[in-house]
Amino acid sequence: MDFLPFTRPHIDEDTIAAVGDVLRSGWITTGPRCQQLEAELSAFCGGRPVRLVSSATAALEMALLVAGVGPGDEVITCPLSWVATANVILKVGATPVFVDADPATRNLDLDKVEAAITPRTRALIPVDLAGLPVDRERLYAIAGKHGLRVVEDAAQSMGASWKGKNIGNGGDLVSFSFHANKNMTSGEGGCLVLNNADEARLFEKLRLQGVTRLPDGTMDVDVLGGKANMTDIAATIGLGQLKQLAGFNARRRQLAQLYFQHFDRELGCDLPPADFEQSNWHMFQPLLPLERMSVDRGEFIARMKAQGIGVGVHYPAMHLFTLFRQRGHREGEFPVAEDIGQRTVTLPLFPAMRDEDVLRVCKTVSAVLRPVLS
Numbered sequence: 531m532d533f534l535p536f537t538r539p540h541i542d543e544d545t546i547a548a549v550g551d552v553l554r555s556g557w558i559t560t561g562p563r564c565q566q567l568e569a570e571l572s573a574f575c576g577g578r579p580v581r582l583v584s585s586a587t588a589a590l591e592m593a594l595l596v597a598g599v600g601p602g603d604e605v606i607t608c609p610l611s612w613v614a615t616a617n618v619i620l621k622v623g624a625t626p627v628f629v630d631a632d633p634a635t636r637n638l639d640l641d642k643v644e645a646a647i648t649p650r651t652r653a654l655i656p657v658d659l660a661g662l663p664v665d666r667e668r669l670y671a672i673a674g675k676h677g678l679r680v681v682e683d684a685a686q687s688m689g690a691s692w693k694g695k696n697i698g699n700g701g702d703l704v705s706f707s708f709h710a711n712k713n714m715t716s717g718e719g720g721c722l723v724l725n726n727a728d729e730a731r732l733f734e735k736l737r738l739q740g741v742t743r744l745p746d747g748t749m750d751v752d753v754l755g756g757k758a759n760m761t762d763i764a765a766t767i768g769l770g771q772l773k774q775l776a777g778f779n780a781r782r783r784q785l786a787q788l789y790f791q792h793f794d795r796e797l798g799c800d801l802p803p804a805d806f807e808q809s810n811w812h813m814f815q816p817l818l819p820l821e822r823m824s825v826d827r828g829e830f831i832a833r834m835k836a837q838g839i840g841v842g843v844h845y846p847a848m849h850l851f852t853l854f855r856q857r858g859h860r861e862g863e864f865p866v867a868e869d870i871g872q873r874t875v876t877l878p879l880f881p882a883m884r885d886e887d888v889l890r891v892c893k894t895v896s897a898v899l900r901p902v903l904s
């Protein structure tokens with residue numbers, strides 16, 4: 531039987547042809563296709579300024595710079611995310627302050643955020659894990675009360691919504707990823723949604739060596755920028771994907787519902803939060819009943835793979851990585867994130883999957899788990 535990966539991008543033939551056109555055009559780096567994608571993303575975000583970059587990691591790091599976060603500042607985030615979320619805080623010289631996850635949403639526990647705020651706290655980085663939005667009302671109420679900036683790590687929540695509006699329509703700075711595994715891709719890439727033209731102008735400088743082009747054909751440099759612009763090749767892929775995003779996400783939602791219908795409830799796995807309104811179902815992640823299992827998660831994944839099914843882990847709680855242990859973090863600090871991080875597995879979910887693929891995954895999970903349960 532065919533190997534079923536946990537995710538696979540879907541690039542249609544029109545997009546492939548459009549990339550060919552760009553390659554033949556004589557202009558392959560940042561140009562008209564990037565401008566077009568920025569305009570379309572801005573429309574998607576209710577007219578707010580949107581600027582493209584080469585990755586969401588770059589978008590997050592530069593968002594912190596736009597928000598004025600630097601050495602001596604603290605930034606609150608959740609340890610249950612891709613490590614980029616905390617790495618960018620360190621990159622700008624600030625200190626990541628972790629707050630445990632909420633077991634119901636697996637996102638930042640908003641009941642615990644205020645206790646972590648100190649006079650040095652400058653910003654919050656909430657993460658919409660698996661595409662399930664963090665409660666924006668509560669989040670911004672906390673940020674407003676304490677005068678904090680918010681950098682939304684919406685890498686996984688492109689096309690997810692809050693109260694009927696796409697993520698990115700409201701809020702402070704919002705970062706999306708177009709990495710190959712995300713709900714829409716440009717191969718690699720990302721973007722930042724900003725508040726106004728001044729922020730957008732600063733962000734443009736930060737992404738390309740701080741350069742301002744002058745009307746007389748020369749240039750000036752007044753801030754230290756880096757190199758994070760997107761290519762027109764990538765933007766062309768992104769344009770093709772944005773057209774299909776709503777369809778992709780509708781199909782993901784259907785497949786997630788099928789998982790809920792067919793998943794063997796006697797296995798004792800905890801299923802993900804059943805949100806079929808706002809989530810874009812970036813991933814489908816049950817938590818394994820490890821305490822009842824006679825094999826570990828690695829062995830479960832290996833046995834699934836032997837049956838032709840790819841399973842991922844997104845993510846171990848990041849405060850237990852060596853880099854963060856060296857900064858004083860330790861086991862037991864964030865018990866919810868640690869528990870989820872140890873038990874989580876990502877099962878196949880991508881728009882081109884057939885209904886019968888979901889049935890096959892559910893049957894295989896039962897066949898692999900039942901014999902090892904006590």
Ligand SMILES: *Cc1c(COP(=O)(O)O)cnc(C)c1O
Binds near residue numbers: 586588
């Ligand atoms: C993918 C991802 C990122 C980083 O995106 P890149 O485009 O790969 O830099 C950051 N945060 C989260 C939660 C992600 O899933």
